[in-house]
Amino acid sequence: MNDHAPRRANRIALMIGHCAGMIDLVALPVWVGTLITRYGLAPQQAGLLATLFLGGAVCASLFWAPRFQRIAPERVAGWGFGIAGIAFAAMTQTSDYGAMAALHALAGLAAGSALSVTHGTIGSGEQPHRSFAMAGLALAVFGIFILGGTPVLVERAGGPALFKVFAAVMIVAALTSVAAFPRRQGATEQGQRSTAHIDSTVWYAAVGISCMGLVQAMMFSFVERIGADRGFGVAAVTGVLVALGIVNLAPAPLAALLERRWPARYVVLAGPVVQATLALIISHSSEFAPYAGATAAYAAVMIFTHTFAFGLIARLDPGGRALSATPAMLMIGAAIGPVLGGTLVQHAGYTSLGNATLAIATVAVCCFARAGRTRAVLSEA
Template sequence: MTPAPYTPSSVSSFVRQSWRLLVVAIASGGIGITMSVVSPYLVGAYIANRSQGGLALGESTAGALASFEMVATALAAIISASLVTRFRLSCLLIGAGGAIILVNAVSFYGDMSSLWFLRPIAGAAAGIAVGVANAIIARSIDPDRLYGLSSTLGTAMSAFALLLTPYFTAWLGYSGVFLLLGVSAVMLTPIALLLPTHVDLLPPQAKLASPNFLSTSGLFVVATAVLLNLGDGSLYSFSELIGERSGLDKTEIGEVLAIAGLFGVLGALLAATLGSRLGRLAPFAVAVTLKAVGSLVVTTMISPSAFVAMQFLLTCTFYFSIVFLLGLSASIDPRGGLPAMTGGFILLGGSVGPVFGGAVVEHFGYPWFGIGVALCLAAAFACFVIADRLNRAVLVEKI
């Protein structure tokens, strides 16, 4: 008997059907992004004096060491597109988690020279975990909704990690961050065993099929990911300076960013509630339009209230738009290769963002910075539209 086609259901009934996928995806994402989440504390611990458990590095060296690890994460997530269609996802996740545990254990006792070698390895393992998380969700019955739910719960888990990190760094300096990363991986890696077999391993015929992430629509999805996070990443990296320009002090800016980060959960939760009921193009268009308006306002209006309001808006629309971008990538490649690659390019776009933002601000000033971000978002929307239309044409041909 042929099963009835899937139709969007309530969030509660969807969770009952897919809770194992949700739990494993959150665990995999947690293994993959925890370092990026706590990186500000790690950079600070690198800079701290040796008496405080630091390495007494200069700001540029400390930033480069952290960036080196995060770039390795982005590149590994991109490369994982070819791995998730060939190997068991649970094996990839257990291997990545094991590598992170081992490398952080060695890093705990490492010195400056060894960290330059060890941290990119940890970053690469984290990137594979990010790719696995996106591939798991891509193989679910409703990827858009599951991306939204995993983003919601994953953001809450990231906030918890941010609350714990200062205690670890106060206790053990930079080694405390490695301890936190290692313990997190120890706790989350065994959850890979919950992954259902039909999601864990693709059938042989699916493995032999040509990779959809090399299709034209897949390339436009990748371009959307880079442009979207190039704008977001550049704006976020200059949030402190924009806040000071608006008249806030560092403590107030930190509080605004922290609360705005939690507020972003609402964007992911709204996306999870909508699922694919309204399609992907209309919600993505609304989010990108609000982003563009927010970027222009926050860079031109020198006002504390405008800064606070726009930080909330930009954070909420970031999580909302990412959900539908990953949902489109899953529709193009349900095997998970393109979603894994898209996650990597989102990270890569964010890592290039500070360079883009710094160049524009230094040479043209903040108003033109806002215009540059808006243009990046407009180009991202154009790429999304093309990818969505190409995907629809392919789906019509299959019917």
């Protein structure tokens, strides 16, 4: 990337790429819920399909991250989103479980490749914390339409409507990537520094993010089913999901405003604790009000904390290699989440989801505590 601020079109392309690549973060409740109710799958089977998508994204991110400085990111983004769109379009034509499993894995590999270079490009540019916060705001706006609109479409047109929406999102991301994704123009100071040894504490931060991604996916995959099975009603649960999307508008710009006021090392310590608390409320509450309040705020905690974690890692590795592995950091946990959650729900009920978050949150806090003791982080303004 050049040293000048990206043009507006470049920023829009990165925001759209972030939204498409992170579609699981906002769509998992509808995604898993549709697979259960419209395709007749057991929770474990539905969770496994989501896990195959996320697992594909992890593998792709791990492949591209160490090669980030030697590739043309715009080509990977364009091809990746394009292939993901084709895979989702193919899902609308089949209900065979084996075919859907293969297509979920392919879509994950393709979208994960595109998302990896998108995050690497954001992380190696100027003001990565602020740029990632703006991408998070775009994702929140996108989430309102996904959570508010797709359940209605699925209700009217059936399960394949969900995958038509996903295919359209990926194709739009592919087209904008081809047209406006930032092109790398020669070596920069950050690019030259990218060959330096990555601080080992980056990987502690990565494990912490993975743990939060695991809790996020494990709980978020089943918030719609929890509400429905506890008799809160389709309209009420859909309203909660829309409220969740609206609440998600706040954490990204708030994280940008607080970048210089709240030290990242403290924010990432508090994030897993708040996340686990909300998960316990969602999984254990039999009343609508606590369930609704905790669900509406649930994803916001991940968005807010991850923005600070992104900035923290950017200080430890300014070249972008580690940040191009952000999809792997998030999705290696998130990939386990749906199938683990489905297994727990199938054998021990919804309350087991909240109980499992306590142990996972403890691991996350310990890892973030280790990452927060490095000189690069302690010297932050």
